[in-house]
Structures are given as C-alpha cells and as structure tokens.
Amino acid sequence: MSLDLLVAILMTIAGAATPLLIAGLGELVVEKSGVLNLGVEGMMLIGAVTGFAVATTTGFPVLGAFAAMVAAALASAIFAVLVLTLMANQVATGLALTIFGTGVSALIGAPFVGITTPTLGTIFPDWLTSTPLLRLVFGHSPLVYLGLLLTLGVWWFLNRSRAGLILRAVGESDTAAHAIGYPVLKVRYLAILFGGAMAGLAGSYYSLVLTPMWAERLTAGRGWIAIALVVFASWRPGRMLAGAYLFGLVITMELQAKAAGFNMFAPEFLAALPYIATIAVLAIISAAKRGSANAPACLGKSFRATA
Amino acid sequence: MFALSRRKLLAAGAAFGLAATSIAPAFAQDGEGKDKVKAAFVYVGPVGDFGWTYAHDQARKCLEKNLGDKVETSYVENVAEGPDAERVIRQLAQDGNDIVFTTSFGFMNPTIKVAKQFPNVKFEHATGYTTGGNDNMGLYNSKFYQGRAVLGTIAAMMSKTGKAGYVASFPIPEVVMGINAFELAAKKVNPDFKTQVVWVNSWYDPAKEADATKALLSQGADVITQHTDSPAPLQAAEEAGAIAFGQAWNMESFAPNAHMTAIVDQWCPYYTKRVQALLDGTWKADNVWLGMAEGEVEMAPFNDKMPADVKAAAQKIVDETKAGTYEVFTGPIKDQSGEVKIPEGEKIPDEDLLKMDWYVEGVQS
8 A cells, every 4th residue: 555545545534534523522512511412413504504605705714614613603502592491302402403404504505506615725835745744744624633622622621620520510410510509501501502613613624625515415414423423432522532533434444445446345334334333332331331321410401490 | 182083084084075076077188188287396315416406406497487387396305215205205196296206216116106096196207117017107217328428438538547436326227337338438448447436325425425536536546427416526536636527417617627528417308398298188108218319418518628639539429329320338348257248239228228237347346
C-alpha cells in the first residue's frame, strides 16, 4: 500500500468521523443533564440548510457555519420549552423535532437546490500540505481539528469544572440538585442549546465540507448514528472520540475494500458491519458488571420543582 | 362510543354502496374517454434530489403544462420501497386518482397488489419486469444503457489510468446492464479498460457516495460514473481533478470542470402520451422500453473541455443509436471469466437484458 493511498484513507476516516463526533458530543452533554433529545437528525438538517443558504448568499462559509449553529440552537430551544417548561414527553417531542427539521429544511432549501457553494477549505498555507505526511497533519477541514478540541473541552468541562459537576448532579438526581439550590431547568436549557448548536455545526459539515450542496435529507440518517454513539461511548467524551473514529474506519474500509476489488464478503454484510459492531459493543458494556452502561439516572424524566 | 362508531360504519357502508353504483356507469363510459384526469406520482426520493426523482417531477410539471386544466397531478415523495409503498399507493387509489405512476423498481410488487384491488384505476410502474397479470397496470422504462455507452466511450478516450470507478446502488438488472454497457463501449476504445464497481447499497446517501468516490479515486480510477441519485460523486471528482458524468439530469452546475456530459431522463413525452390516451379512452396496459430514438434518453451538452475527437466519437454513438445502427450489446461479448457468452454478430434480446445478472469481461465488482 502506497503512502499516498494510506494518507487518503486516513483522511477519509477523519472526514466521516468528524460530524458524528461533533453531534455526538452535543448530545452527550444534553443526556448528561438528564434530557434525551432524539431530534439530532432534524437539527443537523436545519444546520445543513442554514449553513448552505448563508454561505451561498454571503460568500463566507465561516459565517454559514455560525449561522448553522444559531439556527439549530433555535430549533432546540423549541424542544427545550416543550419538554422543560411544558413537560412534554421527551421521546415523542424529540421525534417530532426530527420530522419538523426534515420538513422545514426542505422548505428553506427549495431555492438552493442545484447550486454549489464555496467550502470551508484548509486553514494552513499550501506549503504545509505539500507532502502526504504533512497533509495528514495539516490538510483537514478546520472542523476536524475543532472536533478534537471539543472532545477535550467537553471532557474538561464534565470532569474538571464546577459547572460540569453541577450539570452531572442535575442529570443524576434532579430533586437533590434542586434541594440544595441548583437551577435544574436553567442547566438543562443551556445543555439543550449547546446540543442544538453542535448538531447544527455537524450538519453544516455536510453542506459546506463533505458534499458542498443542498439536497433534501442531505445527512441521510447520520443524526441517529450520533445518538447511538452516545450509548456506545457510555456517556464518556474519550470513548465518543474513539467510537466516532471507529465508525469512520469501518465505513471507509468497507468502501476501500470494495474499490480494491475484495469480494470475500457480500456487500450487504460489509454495509451492516458498523451496526453489528455497535450492537456488539453495547452488549459487552451491558454485560460488564462495574458501572454497567453508566446512563445518567434521570435520563428522559421530566422534572417538576416541588416547593 | 360504540353506537357512534357503528353509526359511522353504517353511514360509510351506505356511502360505499352509492359510490359503487355511481362508479359502474362511469366505468362503462371508459372507452369514450374522460374530460379530466387525476394523476398521482409516487417517488422514492425527495423532489429536491436533483437526480432521478427530480427528473420525474420535472416531467410531472411538464405534463401539467402540456395538458393544462385537463389534468390534475399530485405526488408523494420519500416513499420507502416495501410495505410502506403499498399503503401510499392504496391511499392514492382510494383518493380518486385515475392513474398512478410508481417510479421506482422496488414499488413493483406493491403496485401489483394494489392494482388487483382497484380494477378501475390505471397503474403504471417504471423499470419493473412484470404486472402480475393485471390488465390495468402498464410498465415503462427508458433505455438508459444507450447513454451509458456514450459515457463509456468518453471515459476510455479521456482516461490516463485506463480505469473507471463506478458508484453503484443495488445489483439489480437495471444497474448491472448500465455497468456492462459502459464497460463494453469503453473496451471498444481501449481493450484493457477496467471498470471498478463499488456498491453503496442506497439510491441516495450523499456522504457515502462521496466517500465511495474518494475510495475509487485513491485506488487509481481517474473517471467516475455513478448509478446513485445525488451529485456528490461529481463534486468529489471535481475536487480531485478527475472527470465524471451526471446522472438523470444535467448536473454541470455542481462540477463545471469534471462534468463531461450527463444522461438526461426525459419522461415528459411518455407521461403526456399516457394521460392523453386516458382522456381519449384509448389507454391500454402496455410494456414499453424507449430510448434515444424516441427522445426519452438525451445527453446533456458536452463540456467544452472535451477534446474535439472525443466529442465527435460520442456524438457518433448518439447519432447511430438514434438511427438504429449502433447497439452496444452486440456480440462477441465475454463474461468475467473470459468465456464468450454472446457469439459474434448476435444481439442480447430485450427480455434477457431486463434480467441481466452477469458482468462482462473487464468489470471488477
């Protein structure tokens, strides 16, 4: 295998993993605060279409990425009002958010079908990407580096900061956190908004980097994979990183194996492999005695302040 | 509650009886035609895919333009192939549509089932091979493989590595036929030309289509062609400086440098003809497979970057196909193992093409 080929494969892996990682980290923080938001796919689509629309009209893809975060955070705010203030069922509301996002993104995107956009290119000067090895380090989209920084940031926030400790307390026992005076709903609102912004950013990765175009259902179900990865990662940022890159590896190797002409396995089997891997890991985690799956104790439950 | 629902049930039964008696004379007049036709379309993807479904929807709009207020159309998009499709098709039949066009291979069996239950409604299924004996169901398809032969010729003349990458959806006859036509035409230019196929197991998944393209490019292909519905492979080819072709519609805007031409699906003449037949009372279940000669398959304008000799060779195939003097599936054709499958001078009959499940020599899958 030539160096060029190896570098090309590794870069494709990073590209496939990054949006899953970013959306997954957002959802991880939301779930750590005790809220289950199944609307990731819908928020990603809203982010993808907004990012694309802003990038094509202004000519600045960076502005598009910011607009994507804002738009998806607004969509998540609707979800937050429904499940936190009005105490609607989180599963049903999350699903509704996905359906809403699919529809509204198609509506907003209608005038943008069939055109292309300036992309979020590399941030380093050309001489730093002139050889394959340099390209492997410096040749990625800025969002790939951002994904890695976010992993570190979320880990630090959850495990080393006081605010993160409060967020975890809210997710583990909302009544106890409330009793000692922490603002449960405020913490959850902020967590949901953060999750929305991350989903939007991940969505804009598709419309501004990977496939610089808008088409309906552009993300093709990646939001669901991000949600599954949170469980796969047992709510830990480090494992989230590993899970997203493992998923990227399996997707890429499946295609590379086919492109190289290996046909030992049926293509259907290879396509199913990432999902088989997810189920296998989930089974192993659940079987392990210590800490089991590590799910936040209040995940998915509505909170009503008593006294 | 029970009384209410029973009353509703009785009312519904009475309404049904009335409807049945009023439908009967209407049906008897069928041979004399209709003043207005309600036509419905079932799409497998979103109308904004800028590919397969987009082409069908453009034809629907064109049909409305051609027939004016004599036709009323509606559509349902994003219908999954399988049981859900049956529900959608049945709903459309119940809603009083006179004709329902189901536009994806996987809608065939659901269409057959619903057609049996609604003998007064006409059904037309795209790309299928059987109507299950229904005489109110027709089949229609286009000979896209004629366009694939043009692409194969361009690919082999412009490729430096002698290898094309083919991003494919599912191994069904329609797709297999396209791959074979591409490789056979390419082989006439360069006998050592290879076509490497990657199955993405989806009609529409932009991210996966793009990643598959990258995989093919990194393995030495410098021409990309696709049988999936999004422009993502074109964009990935554009970025890498390779050449590629549009699918179902002119996709030049996505890849101005890479896009050499595209196979453009023109369904409008057929839709107009069939709805007109229904208006005239001359509709009959049929099985048609039309191509370039009938204007159902067109090539998008050739890119200016294409050298003059390549343009001439591509245009020659278009002209000869229209004239009926060029047929890509003419022997001798060898299969993957190198055995002669179709002897010299013999053509593969249409019914065998529609069942094609083997690859010609030079296809790597």
